[in-house]
Amino acid sequence: ETGVTQSPTHLIKTRGQQVTLRCSSQSGHNTVSWYQQALGQGPQFIFQYYREEENGRGNFPPRFSGLQFPNYSSELNVNALELDDSALYLCASSLAKTTGGSPLHFGNGTRLTVT
Amino acid sequence: DQQVKQNSPSLSVQEGRISILNCDYTNSMFDYFLWYKKYPAEGPTFLISISSIKDKNEDGRFTVFLNKSAKHLSLHIVPSQPGDSAVYFCAASDLKTSYDKVIFGPGTSLSVIP
Numbered sequence: 001e002t003g004v005t006q007s008p009t010h011l012i013k014t015r016g017q018q019v020t021l022r023c024s025s026q027s028g029h030n031t032v033s034w035y036q037q038a039l040g041q042g043p044q045f046i047f048q049y050y051r052e053e054e055n056g057r058g059n060f061p062p063r064f065s066g067l068q069f070p071n072y073s074s075e076l077n078v079n080a081l082e083l084d085d086s087a088l089y090l091c092a093s094s095l096a097k098t099t100g101g102s103p104l105h106f107g108n109g110t111r112l113t114v115t
Numbered sequence: 116d117q118q119v120k121q122n123s124p125s126l127s128v129q130e131g132r133i134s135i136l137n138c139d140y141t142n143s144m145f146d147y148f149l150w151y152k153k154y155p156a157e158g159p160t161f162l163i164s165i166s167s168i169k170d171k172n173e174d175g176r177f178t179v180f181l182n183k184s185a186k187h188l189s190l191h192i193v194p195s196q197p198g199d200s201a202v203y204f205c206a207a208s209d210l211k212t213s214y215d216k217v218i219f220g221p222g223t224s225l226s227v228i229p
Contacts, residue, residue, distance in 0.1 A: 042204050042219030056214030106158030
């Protein structure tokens with residue numbers, strides 16, 4: 001069973017730039033979620049994708065966007081980077097909600113630093 | 116507005132003793148609760164969960180207790196082992212929504228001293 005993999009592991013960007021983070025879901029999982037974890041805080045829900053469409057979103061501005069591909073892999077795009085975007089970005093895969101209470105399976109994250 | 120609270124940022128326990136991690140929530144719509152464990156440089160790992168129709172769920176050394184009237188849950192680890200040293204996140208979700216929005220607490224760092 002292949003787990004959730006994320007790339008890159010670390011990234012340094014300048015304020016105003018754009019970034020793309022990538023995620024491969026655990027095999028058999030059809031839903032992917034993205035979370036932002038700032039230092040000293042718990043992960044915060046950004047959005048979730050199911051069947052290549054965003055089906056839920058947290059309190060993040062539109063400059064945070066995503067994609068899910070037919071193989072269930074996913075991308076997180078952040079435009080016009082701000083210093084406060086510096087955080088650990090976590091991708092999580094799971095089975096669709098219809099199966100009931102399916103725990104999230106997380107990757108190891110991408111550490112983004114905005115200078 | 117923090118809907119899931121973990122008021123103890125850290126906890127130290129002797130090896131072999133019981134570790135009790137506490138969590139409070141404010142949203143009465145939550146009906147599914149989870150605990151995740153996180154080691155440095157790794158993503159959170161699912162540990163144990165409980166549905167709101169239960170008040171206790173046990174899995175080996177880990178037991179989660181839910182008190183709905185108090186909006187409180189706790190994770191008991193017995194006996195504690197040095198490998199349990201990690202950050203523990205309490206999390207909650209509303210299974211009635213159309214998508215999985217899991218709300219995490221800020222975490223409690225557990226140190227198990229040999």
